[in-house]
Amino acid sequence: MALRHRQALSLHRSSSEFRSLRQWVATNSLSAQRSLQGVSSRFISSSHLTIEQKSDRSNWEHRPSKEDLKFGTTLSDHMLMIEWNVGKGWDTPKIVPYQDLRISPAASSLHYGLQCFEGMKAYRSLLDDNSIHLFRPDKNMERLSNSMHRLHMPGADFDPDELINCIGELVKVDKEWIPSGEGYSLYLRPTVIATHRFLGLAAPESVLLYVITSPVGPYYKTGFNPIKLTSDTHYVRAWPGGTGNAKVGGNYASTMKAAAEAAEEGYSQVLWLFGENDEVTEVGAMNFFVYLINKETQRPELVTAPLTRGDILPGVTRASILDLARSWGEFDVSERYITMGELKEASDDNRLLEAFGAGTAAVVTPVSCIQYKGEDIEIPAVGDLTQRVWDEITGIQYRTREAPSGWIVEL
Numbered sequence: 341m342a343l344r345h346r347q348a349l350s351l352h353r354s355s356s357e358f359r360s361l362r363q364w365v366a367t368n369s370l371s372a373q374r375s376l377q378g379v380s381s382r383f384i385s386s387s388h389l390t391i392e393q394k395s396d397r398s399n400w401e402h403r404p405s406k407e408d409l410k411f412g413t414t415l416s417d418h419m420l421m422i423e424w425n426v427g428k429g430w431d432t433p434k435i436v437p438y439q440d441l442r443i444s445p446a447a448s449s450l451h452y453g454l455q456c457f458e459g460m461k462a463y464r465s466l467l468d469d470n471s472i473h474l475f476r477p478d479k480n481m482e483r484l485s486n487s488m489h490r491l492h493m494p495g496a497d498f499d500p501d502e503l504i505n506c507i508g509e510l511v512k513v514d515k516e517w518i519p520s521g522e523g524y525s526l527y528l529r530p531t532v533i534a535t536h537r538f539l540g541l542a543a544p545e546s547v548l549l550y551v552i553t554s555p556v557g558p559y560y561k562t563g564f565n566p567i568k569l570t571s572d573t574h575y576v577r578a579w580p581g582g583t584g585n586a587k588v589g590g591n592y593a594s595t596m597k598a599a600a601e602a603a604e605e606g607y608s609q610v611l612w613l614f615g616e617n618d619e620v621t622e623v624g625a626m627n628f629f630v631y632l633i634n635k636e637t638q639r640p641e642l643v644t645a646p647l648t649r650g651d652i653l654p655g656v657t658r659a660s661i662l663d664l665a666r667s668w669g670e671f672d673v674s675e676r677y678i679t680m681g682e683l684k685e686a687s688d689d690n691r692l693l694e695a696f697g698a699g700t701a702a703v704v705t706p707v708s709c710i711q712y713k714g715e716d717i718e719i720p721a722v723g724d725l726t727q728r729v730w731d732e733i734t735g736i737q738y739r740t741r742e743a744p745s746g747w748i749v750e751l
């Protein structure tokens with residue numbers, strides 16, 4: 341709601357924008373008032389985007405073949421950078437050759453975790469190799485804005501459409517870096533860091549928003565690879581009132597130890613629980629879905645944890661699966677907590693049908709086993725629903741299936 345309002349505002353920019361900016365700066369920041377003359381904009385403006393092309397082709401020429409791509413290791417030639425400074429707002433967006441950053445060792449992102457990010461992809465259509473597009477980028481922009489708000493970062497009220505335009509231009513500049521074929525894409529990593537050179541704990545007076553991109557290949561090279569989970573009753577990923585619903589770096593740092601301990605015991609990911617009743621929240625860095633026969637109704641039900649308590653990351657894949665499953669209307673779809681006790685009972689009664697993780701990197705990851713209090717709960721191998729969700733979402737992403745309105749943004 342608030343975002344839509346801001347979007348509407350930005351359509352009527354120019355003099356009224358300047359006036360509202362003046363008001364906003366006046367009421368929001370005393371120090372900003374001091375240097376109002378230097379105003380750039382409260383909003384990111386794609387019409388002022390500048391592009392500096394990389395002059396040599398060595399990076400491109402030395403890239404691995406697409407079959408050898410390993411997630412997150414190869415970076416493309418260009419990056420997008422937009423600075424926010426107090427008193428100036430968002431500076432002109434710039435696309436520049438990929439480069440290391442120079443920031444102060446005192447920058448508050450390096451000390452207090454004032455950092456957030458996004459994960460999204462640009463795809464090449466399987467129908468027409470020259471057609472490239474994004475999948476529901478408005479969702480990523482909304483989430484990035486929310487993450488910035490949660491960290492009380494300035495500039496969080498950027499215009500989402502303008503940032504999508506800038507990201508679209510970045511993708512077009514590095515278009516040849518989007519590998520073609522099913523399962524291939526250009527992974528996009530928008531990131532916001534506080535660059536303010538100040539060791540005190542305070543709202544930063546400067547931030548940098550940048551986007552780097554990385555060509556990636558299929559997560560599954562030879563069919564699905566179901567994973568074994570261990571449910572963690574010791575470490576907690578997120579809690580009500582915390583930052584579990586924001587994509588902030590600090591959420592991930594605290595999971596490394598649990599993940600390493602799980603790996604030592606032969607489990608590939610951690611199933612995160614919360615509360616006295618061991619409610620299931622998420623798996624690794626994915627949302628968690630379970631498909632079962634409901635004990636009360638005896639009807640099939642697809643269940644994922646609700647967003648209301650604020651400890652669940654609102655995944656774009658999660659939202660898409662819920663939208664599609666509800667549109668099919670063939671089984672119950674619930675956003676509710678499920679306890680490990682209920683899962684165990686469903687397994688004992690042979691009512692536990694399928695379980696999978698959901699996220700941009702792998703789309704869906706089937707789960708074959710969950711360890712809970714020393715016991716393995718086995719889950720039937722990849723089922724029809726997991727396969728159907730996969731077929732439908734990847735079909736939409738690669739343009740072989742019709743997309744619901746607004747899901748595909750052509751570049």
Ligand SMILES: *Cc1c(COP(=O)(O)O)cnc(C)c1O
Nearest residue numbers: 625626627653655656657699700
């Ligand atoms: C990014 C992420 C997800 C998945 O979100 P998508 O938008 O579907 O990629 C789920 N859980 C956590 C904790 C995440 O960081």
